[in-house]
Amino acid sequence: MNPTLFTLAWRETIRSAYWGKSLATNIGLGFLALYFSASFLVLGFAIPEILTKDFPDTDPVSKFNSILLAYLGIDLIVRQLMQKLPTVSFKPLLLQNIRRRTIADYLMIRSVFNFFNVLPFFLLIPVTIKLVAETHSGTATAAWFLSLLILIFSNHFLAIYLKWRFNEAEYGFFILLAALAGLFAVNHFGIIDLSGGLGKLLDWVLVNPALSIGFLLLPVLFYLLNVQFLLSRMFVNLVSGKQKAEQVRDYSWLDKLGETGRFIALELRLIWRNKRPRSVAMMTVLMLAYGLLIYRTEPGKPAPEFIFILGGIIIVGMFSISYGQFFPAWHSNYFSMLMCQRLKMKQFLQSFYMLVTVVSVACYFLSLPYAFIHTKIIYTHLSMLFYNLGVNIPLLFFIGLYSKKRLDLNQSSVMNYQGVGAAQWLVGLPMFLIPIGLFYLFKLPFGIVGAYAALGVLGLTGILLHPVIIRFFARKYLKQKHQLIKNYKNS
Amino acid sequence: MIQIQHLIKAYNKEIVLNIPELTIRQGEIFGLVGNNGAGKTTLFNLILDLITASKGEVISKGIRVRESEDWKDFTGAFIDETFLIGYLTAEEYFGFIAGLRRLTKAETTAFLEKYTDFFNGEILGKKKFIRDFSKGNQKKVGIVAALMGKPEIVVLDEPFANLDPSSQYKLRKLIKDFAAENGTTFLISDHTLDNIADVSTRLIILEKGHIVRDVPKTETTLQEIEAFFKPVVEADVF
Numbered sequence: 128m129n130p131t132l133f134t135l136a137w138r139e140t141i142r143s144a145y146w147g148k149s150l151a152t153n154i155g156l157g158f159l160a161l162y163f164s165a166s167f168l169v170l171g172f173a174i175p176e177i178l179t180k181d182f183p184d185t186d187p188v189s190k191f192n193s194i195l196l197a198y199l200g201i202d203l204i205v206r207q208l209m210q211k212l213p214t215v216s217f218k219p220l221l222l223q224n225i226r227r228r229t230i231a232d233y234l235m236i237r238s239v240f241n242f243f244n245v246l247p248f249f250l251l252i253p254v255t256i257k258l259v260a261e262t263h264s265g266t267a268t269a270a271w272f273l274s275l276l277i278l279i280f281s282n283h284f285l286a287i288y289l290k291w292r293f294n295e296a297e298y299g300f301f302i303l304l305a306a307l308a309g310l311f312a313v314n315h316f317g318i319i320d321l322s323g324g325l326g327k328l329l330d331w332v333l334v335n336p337a338l339s340i341g342f343l344l345l346p347v348l349f350y351l352l353n354v355q356f357l358l359s360r361m362f363v364n365l366v367s368g369k370q371k372a373e374q375v376r377d378y379s380w381l382d383k384l385g386e387t388g389r390f391i392a393l394e395l396r397l398i399w400r401n402k403r404p405r406s407v408a409m410m411t412v413l414m415l416a417y418g419l420l421i422y423r424t425e426p427g428k429p430a431p432e433f434i435f436i437l438g439g440i441i442i443v444g445m446f447s448i449s450y451g452q453f454f455p456a457w458h459s460n461y462f463s464m465l466m467c468q469r470l471k472m473k474q475f476l477q478s479f480y481m482l483v484t485v486v487s488v489a490c491y492f493l494s495l496p497y498a499f500i501h502t503k504i505i506y507t508h509l510s511m512l513f514y515n516l517g518v519n520i521p522l523l524f525f526i527g528l529y530s531k532k533r534l535d536l537n538q539s540s541v542m543n544y545q546g547v548g549a550a551q552w553l554v555g556l557p558m559f560l561i562p563i564g565l566f567y568l569f570k571l572p573f574g575i576v577g578a579y580a581a582l583g584v585l586g587l588t589g590i591l592l593h594p595v596i597i598r599f600f601a602r603k604y605l606k607q608k609h610q611l612i613k614n615y616k617n618s
Numbered sequence: 619m620i621q622i623q624h625l626i627k628a629y630n631k632e633i634v635l636n637i638p639e640l641t642i643r644q645g646e647i648f649g650l651v652g653n654n655g656a657g658k659t660t661l662f663n664l665i666l667d668l669i670t671a672s673k674g675e676v677i678s679k680g681i682r683v684r685e686s687e688d689w690k691d692f693t694g695a696f697i698d699e700t701f702l703i704g705y706l707t708a709e710e711y712f713g714f715i716a717g718l719r720r721l722t723k724a725e726t727t728a729f730l731e732k733y734t735d736f737f738n739g740e741i742l743g744k745k746k747f748i749r750d751f752s753k754g755n756q757k758k759v760g761i762v763a764a765l766m767g768k769p770e771i772v773v774l775d776e777p778f779a780n781l782d783p784s785s786q787y788k789l790r791k792l793i794k795d796f797a798a799e800n801g802t803t804f805l806i807s808d809h810t811l812d813n814i815a816d817v818s819t820r821l822i823i824l825e826k827g828h829i830v831r832d833v834p835k836t837e838t839t840l841q842e843i844e845a846f847f848k849p850v851v852e853a854d855v856f
Contacts, residue, residue: 400705464701468718469690
């Protein structure tokens with residue numbers, strides 16, 4: 128392996144202007160990593176007991192084997208959302224005396240060093256020692272462990288391959304979700320016992336350890352798929368974007384809304400014509416279904432109240448939070464141009480506020496069918512709608528004042544993997560946690576309904592005061608403009 | 619039109635621009651030349667209030683650019699391709715700028731019509747986003763957008779770079795005609811000496827942040843600045 132490539136990657140990281148400024152993000156990510164490692168470790172030690180207690184009739188090892196497929200499926204989805212793709216700015220390398228294949232191999236090897244490949248072992252090692260080694264010979268245990276290790280890494284290479292593909296065609300993720308749901312259904316209704324199939328295979332490995340070598344085929348296959356994909360993309364013309372006639376949609380009807388309308392038209396074009404904001408918009412639509420996951424009722428067990436806060440914020444406010452966390456960095460490419468134009472900072476903020484309001488209100492009405500599950504959703508979501516517009520959006524304006532990183536929208540989607548990692552989810556946390564905290568605070572004096580009302584009133588106050596708030600932030604942004612221009616230039 | 623007083627820009631105590639005094643009069647086509655790092659773009663960024671000065675100030679038509687934003691009403695600028703919005707088509711971009719500069723649709727169409735020759739049929743009516751344009755065509759979009767709404771001051775940083783030879787000649791004429799017609803003050807920098815010597819009415823050479831020459835254009839200006847930048851050839855010993 129070529130060590131200069133690793134040096135290059137290291138320098139790229141530590142010399143980016145963003146490095147070091149993102150200390151809070153790194154601490155947050157480290158905290159999450161610790162939390163998940165600890166949870167997996169605890170779970171790993173608990174699993175042998177759970178299995179023997181809950182399934183006294185079956186062998187706990189083969190029970191464990193038979194649920195592994197579900198784990199791998201979930202792992203695949205989580206990796207899609209959280210795992211970062213390895214990148215290298217390969218353009219300067221293309222003219223150097225270095226083979227394309229070397230660059231591809233390098234990328235793949237670097238991708239392996241990822242937290243998601245370490246995490247499963249926190250669970251797996253205790254299970255191997257406490258459950259498998261107890262009842263099986265050393266060779267059998269080792270072969271079993273090896274098979275799982277191979278499976279985890281083949282999942283890794285599959286995930287990366289899919290992620291690369293989905294990056295070019297974002298609907299791919301939804302196809303994957305649908306496919307996995309389909310497989311789950313096939314499995315669940317007993318048409319084909321997929322999960323049990325893998326379980327039996329692993330049971331055999333325990334009997335014939337040599338079988339474990341067979342699993343090696345999977346990672347090799349996925350690795351080669353990746354390399355073949357990378358080789359086909361490592362050309363300059365794909366970096367600078369395809370020259371094709373674009374579908375140009377007409378937004379001129381928005382001009383009727385006057386000055387603000389012109390900016391809303393700009394925002395709409397921004398969302399529609401760039402991959403990253405477009406996937407934010409698609410995520411909003413997807414999140415409308417989130418309620419199906421968290422609002423399920425189990426007889427005799429009322430859902431805890433924070434579920435309704437969380438659901439409300441996510442379903443109604445997903446767009447404002449995920450789109451708003453990069454305000455005004457979406458416009459970072461041409462920010463200095465905007466600052467040379469006769470434009471009122473107030474209108475700039477106002478148009479964002481209006482866009483978010485319209486989308487949030489629409490999401491509120493679209494989420495009303497959940498009232499069939501819990502009638503109270505009519506008012507819990509309304510309260511969260513007000514809270515989101517009145518409190519979270521000013522909060523986002525505040526965060527935006529200190530935005531550091533330029534978003535490169537101009538790059539075409541190929542090889543542009545900016546912001547597809549776990550860090551981008553982190554900024555949203557206070558948006559969820561603060562209202563949950565406030566809710567339990569208000570609950571003490573006012574009761575449950577009173578607490579929702581209090582959150583709603585808090586939000587409503589913010590909404591009524593929004594002209595003042597926007598004027599305030601317009602002044603702040605004007606003061607901050609040189610700093611923002613500098614940040615965007617240097618990142 | 620533009621007054622500069624005791625203007626100093628320093629990064630970490632290293633002075634990159636130091637102009638004790640400079641006045642640019644109305645209608646001047648002010649040409650700025652200098653090697654890389656001479657401070658040309660820094661000067662333009664200070665005039666446009668995109669960076670803050672370490673000391674001193676820029677007064678544009680009586681307005682301190684640091685304190686009021688009213689200079690934006692009469693200033694057009696194109697510094698580099700980050701002034702363009704990549705995900706718009708050329709028409710949409712012109713429409714957006716026209717809106718900010720209070721031009722009606724009819725005025726915009728009439729304005730753009732004048733530049734049909736400069737655009738060479740490669741800009742308008744293409745279903746193509748600006749990010750997919752060639753560098754030269756991107757530059758054309760930026761330059762013409764900077765002229766929208768008849769600004770009194772136009773700042774162009776290296777407008778000739780990346781343009782093909784015929785377009786360079788067209789741009790020379792375009793700038794001169796626009797200035798003659800509207801009395802516009804142009805601030806232009808470039809590395810191609812004959813282009814800048816041709817369009818300018820006044821030439822300034824910047825070196826390491828200082829003004830080292832400030833001359834009105836005459837017949838011999840081009841030779842003078844060429845002589846300034848030419849490396850000194852060692853005398854032949856034999």
